[in-house]
Amino acid sequence: MKEMLQNLREASIRAILDCEDAELLESLRVKYLGKKGELTSILRQMGKLSPEERPAMGQLANKLREDIEEAIEDRNKVISALRMERRLIAESVDVTLPGKKQTLGHKHPMYNVLDQIKDIFIGMGFEIVDGPEVELADYNFTKLNIDEGHPSREWTDTFYFTEDSSILLRTQTSPMQIHAMETKELPIRMIAPGRVYRKDEVDATHSPMFHQIEGMVIDKGITMADLKATLNLVVEKIYGKGTVTRFRPHHFPFTEPSCELDIQCHKCGGVGCPTCKGEGWIEVLGAGMVHPKVLAGCGIDPDVYSGWAFGMGLERLALGEYKINNLRLIFENDRRFLEQF
Numbered sequence: 001m002k003e004m005l006q007n008l009r010e011a012s013i014r015a016i017l018d019c020e021d022a023e024l025l026e027s028l029r030v031k032y033l034g035k036k037g038e039l040t041s042i043l044r045q046m047g048k049l050s051p052e053e054r055p056a057m058g059q060l061a062n063k064l065r066e067d068i069e070e071a072i073e074d075r076n077k078v079i080s081a082l083r084m085e086r087r088l089i090a091e092s093v094d095v096t097l098p099g100k101k102q103t104l105g106h107k108h109p110m111y112n113v114l115d116q117i118k119d120i121f122i123g124m125g126f127e128i129v130d131g132p133e134v135e136l137a138d139y140n141f142t143k144l145n146i147d148e149g150h151p152s153r154e155w156t157d158t159f160y161f162t163e164d165s166s167i168l169l170r171t172q173t174s175p176m177q178i179h180a181m182e183t184k185e186l187p188i189r190m191i192a193p194g195r196v197y198r199k200d201e202v203d204a205t206h207s208p209m210f211h212q213i214e215g216m217v218i219d220k221g222i223t224m225a226d227l228k229a230t231l232n233l234v235v236e237k238i239y240g241k242g243t244v245t246r247f248r249p250h251h252f253p254f255t256e257p258s259c260e261l262d263i264q265c266h267k268c269g270g271v272g273c274p275t276c277k278g279e280g281w282i283e284v285l286g287a288g289m290v291h292p293k294v295l296a297g298c299g300i301d302p303d304v305y306s307g308w309a310f311g312m313g314l315e316r317l318a319l320g321e322y323k324i325n326n327l328r329l330i331f332e333n334d335r336r337f338l339e340q341f
């Protein structure tokens, strides 16, 4: 029996030391120490021994059980260490491999131009204001002295939301003049950039959505001289010192008098070229002195206060600045185009 125990010791310890798998190790434990295991079956034969032999054999068997248990425990530690090592190797990351490059976007070229304009006006003490694109016809037209029946109110030109033509997508940023006069303390110096909408087919110079910048000053004693001086300064900051301007009489319902501001073509110096379409001049914006009816409609006494306003198209400015010949490029957001700026 002693020999059987000795054989079991050798076989089991060797098997345990050879084992590399936790599950297999557990099955070895069952195989040797389980209820139907090999040690148990040896112990069953204790009955055959003489009473004198039994204690020594029992001790030997207990020692063997303890040793096998200890061997299994030790081996378990080794196996889990091995498993961890294998995992670390399998899941290792090569930190020296080149990374995936993250491409960082940048501001849209048109918004660079807008930022430039904002900076110019902020430098002159103007405030930047924002307002609704879904607008009441009252603000987009009526309060701006644009009467019922004016062609710009036609359904063919304007996106209306309601049958009664009372709610629409603003067709100009000029309603921001009304919002400002109704809500702000006087004096007012503000610009209001934003999207406007008109029923135009897309082509090289038209889009149903585009951007305008509205500007307005309301104070005591404001005259056309202030309008000219301020806009001349703005033009010089955008197009460079010495840029020649021309204020041409025009008509807008909400300003009186009204004008359009042209700059002499910076490409040809006024002789006429493709950039200015042979005209020698490039139209930049519409402007004028805020109409007394408009002031009065906003609760401002036209005998005490006066003001000037302008509205300009942002896309046109950006196209000129970056020598882009097609408006669609501004909106398509093709990265091959945008990444050039």
Ligand code: DAH
Pocket: 171, 172, 173, 174, 214, 215, 252, 254, 255, 285, 286, 287, 288, 289, 309, 310, 311, 312
């Ligand atoms: N709102 C006009 C347009 O869309 C532009 C304009 C002209 C704005 C004269 C003004 C202004 O503030 O005084 O054509």
